[in-house]
Each structure stands twice: as C-alpha cells, then as structure tokens.
Amino acid sequence: MCIARSAGESCFERARLQPLRSSASPGSCFSTNSKRTSHCQKTLKGSRMNFCRRTVSLLILCVIVSVPSWGQITEILQGSNETKKPAQTNPTDPLGRDTPNGTLFGFLQAMQGGNYLTAAQYLQMSPAKRARDGEQAATKLKALLDGAFVGSLRSISTNPEGTLQPGLPPDREKVGTLSVDDSEADVILVRVNDPSAGKIWLFSADTLSKIDALYELLQAGQVETHVPRALVRTEFLGMSVWRWLAMIVAVPVAAGLAWVLIELVIFPIMLWRGFRKQPQLAHWRRISGPLWLVIGVMIHRVLVGYLTLPLLHRHYYFITVRVVFTIGVGWLALRVLARIMEQLRLRAIARGSTGTGSLVLLGQRILKVVVVLFAGLAVLGALGFNLTTALAGLGIGGLAIGFGAQKTIENLFGGISLLGDEVIRVGDACNFSGRVGTVEDISLRSTRIRTVERTELSIPNGTLATMNVENLSRRDKFLFNPTLGLRPETTPDQLRFVLSQARRILYQHPKIETASARVRLAALDQGWPALEVFSYVVTRDGAEFTAIREDILLQWMTLVEEAGTGFTFPSQNVYLGRNRGIDQEKAEQAEATVREWREQRQLPFPDFAPEEISEIRDTLPYPAPESALHRNSG
Structure with a gap:
C-alpha cells in the first residue's frame, strides 16, 4: 500500500521512508505502468494548478522579506512568471520536457507540489525501474539540487536543440554541478526520443547513478539536526518554516549591520573634519539611504546563503535580490551623479563660465535619463527578459521615435548647441527678435525667458538656435549716438562754438571713450543744421548709462543756451506776435x-589739437559738484 505524506513532512523524512516503499506489493500504486501513467495524467493538471498557487504565494512572501519597497512586488511576480514559461512552451509534451530549461523547472515544480510520480517522469529510467525506484531517486535528486547544486538556472538553454558545449555530444547538456564536501558530479541532461512526446530532455542515467553516494554525504552534514523538529517538519509554500523565520530575522540583522558599517566609515571622517575645523559633509545623508540599501541587500544575500534554500526558492530569491540591488545601485548612481554635477556647475559659475554651468546642468539631466534607462534594462534582465530582443525593439522603436519626434530631437540638440557655443547663459539679458528679457532656464526642450513685462516667454531650443539673438549682457560699453538739431537762424560761428564745446564736454567726461568720441555737422537738408554725435559710454550697467546720457544732454542744453541759439524740432513755427x-x-x-580762436590760430576744427585733448581729458567733474551723490559719498 502507498505510504501517506503529510504537508509537514520534510524531504529528508520522506527520503528515510523510501526503503519501505521499495517493497510495495503488486497492488500498490507502483504495481503496473498503466496505473502509474493513468495516475500521472490525473494528477498533472491538479498539481500544476496547486504549484501555481504555491508559487505566487512564495514570491509574495519572498518580496516581503527581501524587498524594502512594496512597489517592486508586481515586477518580481512578472519576472517569476516569465521564468516559468519556458517549461510550458511546447504543447507536444504535457510535462514541458522539450527544452533543458523546461525539464529542470518542471522537475522542481513537480517535487515542490508533492507530485513524485510526475517528477519521476523527468528521469532517464526504464519503465520498470521508474516504477520501482523512480520516486526515491527523484526525492534524493531534489534534495541534492536544493543543498548541493552549483550553477545558474538563468543560463539553462530554452532551445529545444539545447546548447553545444565543449566535450559533450549534441544530445547532452550540462546544467550545473552537484558539490558535497570534496565530491562533485555533473548534472547532465540527455535528449531521448519518447514514443508519445517526441524528443524530450531527461536527467541522464549517469547523473542518477551518482546521487546515492552524494546524498549520504549531504545527509551527514545537515544543519536541520540543530533546529527544533517541529520547525523542520512544518512547511510553508514548499519550504521549512525555520528557513522562512531565518530569512525574516536576517532582514533587520542585515539592515543593522549595514548601518554599523556605514557609521564606522563616516564617523572617523566626521571627527577628523571637526578636529581640523573643516565644514561637515552636509550632503552625505543624500547618499547614505541608497548606500544603506545596497550594503543591506549584500549582507542579507550572504546571510541567506548559509540557509541552503531549496533550489527553486533560491532562484526566486536571487531574482528578488538582483532587482533590489539594481534599484539600489541606480538610486545611488543618481545621487552621486547629482552631487558631482552640482559641484562642477558651481565651480564653473565661480570661474565666470556660466554657459559651462548651464551645459553641465543639461548634461546632468541627460545622464539621469541614461542611468534610469540602464537600470530599467538591468531590472528586466534580472527578471528573465531577453535583452537582445528588448534592445532590438529599442533600436526599431528609436527609429520610429526619431521620425515621429523630430522637433523634440531638434530642440534637444539645439539646447546643446546653445550651451556649447555659450551664445546665451542663464541670467543674460537678451533681445529675441524684438522681445527683451532675461534667460531664467535652459532645459532639454526649451529656454524660458523673463521679459521686461515680467511675463514668461518659452522658446523651443530648435527655434532659438536659428534665431538672431542679441545678447545685451555681453556688451562692454554703450553707444551714445544722438542727433542734435539747431535753429535754422543759427550763424556759422555760433555753430562752430557749439561744436567745439560739445566735443570738449565729451573729451572731458570721465565716462566717455575719448578715442572714438566725435561731434560733427552732419546735414542741412532738413532746413536746420543737424549735429551727429558718436561716442561710447564706458559702462556695462544700463542704469548708469541712462544717468550719464542724461548728464551730458543737460550740459549740452546749457551749452546751446550759452551760444545764444536753441534746438529745433520737426515742426513748423508760426509766429503770432513779435519775434x-x-x-x-x-x-x-x-x-x-x-x-578770437581764429586770430590766435586755435580754431578747434576739424578737431582739437592732440595735446589739448590730452590736457583736458577727464577734467569735467562727474557727477556734478552739486550732485547729491557727493554728499552721500562724504
């Protein structure tokens, strides 16, 4: 008769009961192949549904234990489902043995679901031997895979033809190694032809012949002998409760050890900087969070390594750890990148390279996108997705996006061109096709301008790169170029007096560039003498320029009055009374x-003598002596 199995019976307890099963009577469940096959077909569907339910529950609990964030549960569940799919891709074999990956996962799933008869179908045995020793061999193999398997389940081929490996024929594939103490045995799968299922992969007879000796060595060194038997016998989601408890306890232990390690590194640095009276590391806390997560995950991985998790649970746990570790590294990279870029930007601004600072800011935003993209691809790889297909899809999608987002790409490169050439910088006052404003920000897509009306103007970078931009903040001096019109009845000598004294005022003024200053009679065709003034006011401050311009114009008004003439205006004078x-x-x-100038041969035309210009240069008091600025400065 068949021996009943309780849900709390461990795999090792089952193994000790196997010798009793070898002597089962002909009427037992092992008596005939027809009964075994019928029983397998009846239990296969139910076992798979039972396994799915258990696997989903297992993954949820693994994520709770290993992942500090609930937001990753959906990703891990999706990744685990992707991992299991290769075992059920080919409908020709109901057990999914058409690929090496499907054979290994199918065997582990059947054993975890308690379907030992189904698990025996994955072993290369004759029907008679499978009926007699299949269940016992499957149990021992499962125990060895859980406790002694060395290899990666992610690298097992999902190709029905397998993978060609050095030293092995095409119909064999090595999926890993069983290592116990100093003894090792390769786990070899062999491809055979099954009459009902076609070509399938099975655990080779050579591998099965070595499991008895390895199993005895594995039994001798079990940690479970030191754990209360109630925790060993009781299972939850296919794994002993004591392992679940140990994994849960390992979470705060790993978090505490990570915090201690970080503090052991940073505390001496803080003391030393305080002793040297240097500023403390104010930005350290910004990277301590992601660093704590990365170190904590690594410590938890080391601690869990001592628990000898079942192979399938270990596989899902490693997926979870890879995902969390990748997220932590990406988070840390973003924080470190932000800190480095901020330092570079501040140094560039301190040197006066505001454009370089803006370019660094734009580069920081681009690098953040790149880091997030690579982290996302790494997470997909950890979840078992085929990155080759994903990258190919990205390439095709990139071409489609490139055609559909030409303007966006144009704006992106336009912004890089603007910052690289330093045409404009953040803080510059510019004239954008008649709109004057100050540049507030240069982003990936557009540049934001604060106009003189205090409105915000957004210009796409692609448009800005082709626009005529006048940078008002870059000028080194202001052009002072008015035109003065005198009354038509002004005599030539009065005109000469005004011209000479107007030049003298420009030469004497300390804020006027003497070398380029000139006042000339430019035209008489309007009915009055027009004087053209060309000079530069040596200042970069617009408010100071308007003050200097006002001062010079007021002095010229006094000069014209002293000459006995006046300014004309574009109007018609009608004299109604006595003029x-x-x-x-x-x-x-x-x-x-x-x-008198003419008689003394000192007439300042066409200009003053150079020695006289040097003598009178910067002699005009500015501001005027009666200005309130003198009182404030005193």
Whole structure:
C-alpha cells in the first residue's frame, strides 16, 4: 500500500521512508505502468494548478522579506512568471520536457507540489525501474539540487536543440554541478526520443547513478539536526518554516549591520573634519539611504546563503535580490551623479563660465535619463527578459521615435548647441527678435525667458538656435549716438562754438571713450543744421548709462543756451506776435570767442589739437559738484 505524506513532512523524512516503499506489493500504486501513467495524467493538471498557487504565494512572501519597497512586488511576480514559461512552451509534451530549461523547472515544480510520480517522469529510467525506484531517486535528486547544486538556472538553454558545449555530444547538456564536501558530479541532461512526446530532455542515467553516494554525504552534514523538529517538519509554500523565520530575522540583522558599517566609515571622517575645523559633509545623508540599501541587500544575500534554500526558492530569491540591488545601485548612481554635477556647475559659475554651468546642468539631466534607462534594462534582465530582443525593439522603436519626434530631437540638440557655443547663459539679458528679457532656464526642450513685462516667454531650443539673438549682457560699453538739431537762424560761428564745446564736454567726461568720441555737422537738408554725435559710454550697467546720457544732454542744453541759439524740432513755427529772435548779445559773445580762436590760430576744427585733448581729458567733474551723490559719498 502507498505510504501517506503529510504537508509537514520534510524531504529528508520522506527520503528515510523510501526503503519501505521499495517493497510495495503488486497492488500498490507502483504495481503496473498503466496505473502509474493513468495516475500521472490525473494528477498533472491538479498539481500544476496547486504549484501555481504555491508559487505566487512564495514570491509574495519572498518580496516581503527581501524587498524594502512594496512597489517592486508586481515586477518580481512578472519576472517569476516569465521564468516559468519556458517549461510550458511546447504543447507536444504535457510535462514541458522539450527544452533543458523546461525539464529542470518542471522537475522542481513537480517535487515542490508533492507530485513524485510526475517528477519521476523527468528521469532517464526504464519503465520498470521508474516504477520501482523512480520516486526515491527523484526525492534524493531534489534534495541534492536544493543543498548541493552549483550553477545558474538563468543560463539553462530554452532551445529545444539545447546548447553545444565543449566535450559533450549534441544530445547532452550540462546544467550545473552537484558539490558535497570534496565530491562533485555533473548534472547532465540527455535528449531521448519518447514514443508519445517526441524528443524530450531527461536527467541522464549517469547523473542518477551518482546521487546515492552524494546524498549520504549531504545527509551527514545537515544543519536541520540543530533546529527544533517541529520547525523542520512544518512547511510553508514548499519550504521549512525555520528557513522562512531565518530569512525574516536576517532582514533587520542585515539592515543593522549595514548601518554599523556605514557609521564606522563616516564617523572617523566626521571627527577628523571637526578636529581640523573643516565644514561637515552636509550632503552625505543624500547618499547614505541608497548606500544603506545596497550594503543591506549584500549582507542579507550572504546571510541567506548559509540557509541552503531549496533550489527553486533560491532562484526566486536571487531574482528578488538582483532587482533590489539594481534599484539600489541606480538610486545611488543618481545621487552621486547629482552631487558631482552640482559641484562642477558651481565651480564653473565661480570661474565666470556660466554657459559651462548651464551645459553641465543639461548634461546632468541627460545622464539621469541614461542611468534610469540602464537600470530599467538591468531590472528586466534580472527578471528573465531577453535583452537582445528588448534592445532590438529599442533600436526599431528609436527609429520610429526619431521620425515621429523630430522637433523634440531638434530642440534637444539645439539646447546643446546653445550651451556649447555659450551664445546665451542663464541670467543674460537678451533681445529675441524684438522681445527683451532675461534667460531664467535652459532645459532639454526649451529656454524660458523673463521679459521686461515680467511675463514668461518659452522658446523651443530648435527655434532659438536659428534665431538672431542679441545678447545685451555681453556688451562692454554703450553707444551714445544722438542727433542734435539747431535753429535754422543759427550763424556759422555760433555753430562752430557749439561744436567745439560739445566735443570738449565729451573729451572731458570721465565716462566717455575719448578715442572714438566725435561731434560733427552732419546735414542741412532738413532746413536746420543737424549735429551727429558718436561716442561710447564706458559702462556695462544700463542704469548708469541712462544717468550719464542724461548728464551730458543737460550740459549740452546749457551749452546751446550759452551760444545764444536753441534746438529745433520737426515742426513748423508760426509766429503770432513779435519775434524776439535769437539773443543778440550772447550771439555776439559766441562770435567774438570764435573770432578770437581764429586770430590766435586755435580754431578747434576739424578737431582739437592732440595735446589739448590730452590736457583736458577727464577734467569735467562727474557727477556734478552739486550732485547729491557727493554728499552721500562724504
């Protein structure tokens, strides 16, 4: 008769009961192949559904134990489902033995679900031997895979033809090694032809012949002998409760050890900087969080390694650890990148390279996108997705996006071009096709301008790169270029007096560039003498320029009044009364002064003598002596 199995019976307890089963009567469940096959077909569907339910519950609990964030549960569950799919891809074999990956996972799933008869179908045995020793061999093999398997389940081929390996024929594939103490045995799968299922992969007879000796060595060194038997016998989701408890306890232990290690490194540094009276590491806490997560995951992985988890649980646990570790490394990379880029940007601004600082800011944003993209691909790889297909899809999708997002890409490269050429910088005042404003930000897509009306103007970088931009903040001096019109009745000598004294004022003014300053009679075609002024005000401050311009214009008004003439305006004068005309007395004085210059051969035309210009340069008091600025400075 068959020996009953309780849910709390461990795999090792079952193994000790196997010799009793070898002597089962002909009426038992092992008596005939027909009964065994019928029983397998009846239990296969139920076992798979039972396994799915157990696997989902197992993954949820693994994520709770290993992942600090609940947000990763969905990703891990999706990854585990992807891992299991290769075992059921080919419908020709109901047990999914058409690939090496499907054979190994199918065997582990059947054993975890308690379907030992089904698990025996994955072993290369004759029907008679499978009926007699199949269940016992499957149990021992499962115990060895759980406790002594060395290899990666992710690297097992999902190709029905398998993978060609050096030293092995095409119909054999090595999926790992069983290592117990100093003894080792390769786990070899062999491809055979099954009459009902076609070509399938099975655990080779050579591998099965070595499991008895390895199993005895494995039994002798069990940690479970030191654990209360109640915790060993009781299982939850296919694994002993004591292992679940140990994994849960390992979480706070790993977190505490990670915190201690970080503090052991940073505390001496803090003490040393305090002793040297140097500023403390204010930004350290920004990277301590992701660093704590990365170190904690690594420590938890080391601690769990001592628990000898069942192979299938270990596989899902490693997936979880890889995902969390990848997220932690990506998080840490983003924090470190932000800190480094911020330091580079501040140094560039301190050196006066505001454009370089803006370019660093743009580069930081691009690198963040790259880091997130690579972290996402790494997570997909850890979850078992085929990255070759994903990268190929990204390439095709990139071409489609490139055609569909030409403007966005144009704006991106336009922003890089603007920052690289340093045409504009954050803080510059510019004229953008008639709109004057200050650059507030240069992003990946557009540049934001604060106009003089205090509105925000957003210009796409692609458009800005082709626009005529006048950078008002880059000028080193202001152009002062007014045109003065005198009354038509101004005499030539009065005009000469005004020209000479106007030049003198420019030469004397300390804020006027003497070398380029000039005042010339430019035109008479409008009915009055027009004086053209060309000079530069040596200042970069717009407010100071307007003050200097005002001062010079006021002085010229006084000069024109002293010459006995006046300014003309583009209008028609209608005299309704007696016209006083020009001031005859002042006109005679101006003419007398010019006559005196002429007689002394000192007439300043076409310009003052160079020695006289040098003598009078910067002699005009500015601001004026009566200005309130003198009182404030005193």
